[in-house]
Amino acid sequence: MKKALITGITGQDGAYLAELLLKKGYEVHGIKRRTSLFNTDRIDHLYMDPHEKNVNMKLHYGDLTDSTNIIRIIQEVQPDEIYNLGAMSHVKVSFETPEYTANVDGLGTLRILEAVRLLGLTEKTKIYQASTSELYGLVQEVPQSEKTPFYPRSPYAVAKMYGYWITVNYREAYNMFAVNGILFNHESPLRGETFVTRKITRGVARIALGLQDKLYLGNLDAKRDWGHAKDYVEAMWLMLQQTKPEDFVIATGITTTVRDFVILAFKEVGIELEFKGKGVKEVAKVKSCSNKAYQLKKGTEVLAVDPMYFRPTEVELLIGNPAKAKKKLKWKPQYNLKSLVKEMVKSDVELFKRDEYLKQGGHKILNYFE
Numbered sequence: 106m107k108k109a110l111i112t113g114i115t116g117q118d119g120a121y122l123a124e125l126l127l128k129k130g131y132e133v134h135g136i137k138r139r140t141s142l143f144n145t146d147r148i149d150h151l152y153m154d155p156h157e158k159n160v161n162m163k164l165h166y167g168d169l170t171d172s173t174n175i176i177r178i179i180q181e182v183q184p185d186e187i188y189n190l191g192a193m194s195h196v197k198v199s200f201e202t203p204e205y206t207a208n209v210d211g212l213g214t215l216r217i218l219e220a221v222r223l224l225g226l227t228e229k230t231k232i233y234q235a236s237t238s239e240l241y242g243l244v245q246e247v248p249q250s251e252k253t254p255f256y257p258r259s260p261y262a263v264a265k266m267y268g269y270w271i272t273v274n275y276r277e278a279y280n281m282f283a284v285n286g287i288l289f290n291h292e293s294p295l296r297g298e299t300f301v302t303r304k305i306t307r308g309v310a311r312i313a314l315g316l317q318d319k320l321y322l323g324n325l326d327a328k329r330d331w332g333h334a335k336d337y338v339e340a341m342w343l344m345l346q347q348t349k350p351e352d353f354v355i356a357t358g359i360t361t362t363v364r365d366f367v368i369l370a371f372k373e374v375g376i377e378l379e380f381k382g383k384g385v386k387e388v389a390k391v392k393s394c395s396n397k398a399y400q401l402k403k404g405t406e407v408l409a410v411d412p413m414y415f416r417p418t419e420v421e422l423l424i425g426n427p428a429k430a431k432k433k434l435k436w437k438p439q440y441n442l443k444s445l446v447k448e449m450v451k452s453d454v455e456l457f458k459r460d461e462y463l464k465q466g467g468h469k470i471l472n473y474f475e
């Protein structure tokens with residue numbers, strides 16, 4: 106039985122990857138942080154009682170900022186594969202916590218590589234590093250491929266750039282099987298609530314159900330190449346099954362503005378929008394609402410721009426070229442943007458029906474603006 110160790114197992118990708126590896130018959134180990142409240146919601150359905158026999162999923166307390174902890178866990182587990190997904194992954198927040206982001210996302214990667222080397226596991230353990238399309242930052246060329254030069258535009262991207270190069274360096278210096286997946290944005294119903302797609306689908310669900318009046322967003326002109334996390338974790342696994350360690354871009358090859366994502370998401374609940382104004386004055390109003398269950402009148406303002414969500418430096422355009430992954434990994438995504446948006450909106454409508462019942466019962470329902 107192969108053993109895999111996943112850092113960031115409690116995150117969006119960690120949850121999908123753990124599920125995939127368990128299905129493939131792996132023994133899965135994950136590193137979770139100690140938090141004052143439980144943080145395992147995304148993987149609770151995979152939980153196995155450690156008191157039972159034949160448990161093939163195990164969680165270890167740890168943190169990417171603690172070398173002693175990383176070395177001990179890797180020594181204990183002796184993994185065949187490590188997926189380094191743990192990170193402070195929010196671009197806007199990285200401007201507020203730049204040093205911590207560098208420590209986790211940059212040095213954290215070094216700690217994993219160095220632990221494998223020090224423990225003499227370089228021939229046994231393959232390493233996947235969660236690199237990102239944010240490395241491309243300020244547009245140098247489109248579509249972006251494995252050969253496109255990097256120009257990072259945030260403390261997050263700069264930290265990930267260190268992670269990228271230290272992975273390449275350990276591969277070349279110590280002959281390790283260590284690879285970068287340069288993944289473009291990927292989303293799902295498990296996406297963190299403050300990333301733009303999930304913020305939009307939650308907002309759409311809450312507005313339709315009468316729990317929220319308006320959605321406030323930042324840059325509506327930003328363009329992203331959005332795929333589904335379920336498809337993207339499959340690509341991570343494929344990269345570690347190759348005979349030669351190589352870096353790969355994973356993307357759909359299609360780019361969409363934030364504004365168009367908003368339009369698609371509202372359409373899923375039968376609401377057509379019309380946009381008015383420009384820049385910080387831009388708003389979206391209801392043009393029509395075909396779903397009788399939702400009481401939204403024509404002309405209701407459901408979206409406004411709030412500059413507090415603008416970034417000091419922005420990544421305006423991402424569009425990836427996944428040709429190498431399609432050819433060498435034979436990677437075939439199952440989702441497109443429409444099916445992704447449909448699944449996310451449906452899931453959030455179901456989720457917030459619970460709040461609707463609570464509201465009907467007289468409970469105060471919080472607004473979620475972050």
Ligand code: NDP
Pocket residue numbers: 112113114115116117118119136137138140144167168169170189190191192193194195209235236237238287288289290291292297
């Ligand atoms: P999430 O933010 O959903 O998950 C991040 C995970 O990292 C969580 O499990 C989190 O734990 C954990 N983590 C955070 N800080 C630490 C730390 N100091 N030590 C150990 N673990 C930590 O991210 P995603 O699942 O979306 O992304 C997975 C990885 O892929 C990240 O590295 C991200 O930067 C990268 N990436 C993501 C893309 C995307 O579009 N989703 C695209 C390209 C790259 P906790 O639950 O306790 O917060």
Ligand code: GDR
Pocket residue numbers: 194195196197236237238239288289290291299300301302304321322323324325327328329363414415416419420475
């Ligand atoms: P990104 O994702 O920065 O691409 O990083 P995010 O969803 O945060 O932003 C995408 C684009 O939307 C614009 N935007 C807003 N973003 C947020 N979060 N909130 C808003 O209200 C809002 N309004 C407009 C942003 O300015 C941006 O242009 C994600 C993360 O998962 C990274 O970890 C990963 O590496 C990259 O994707 C690829």
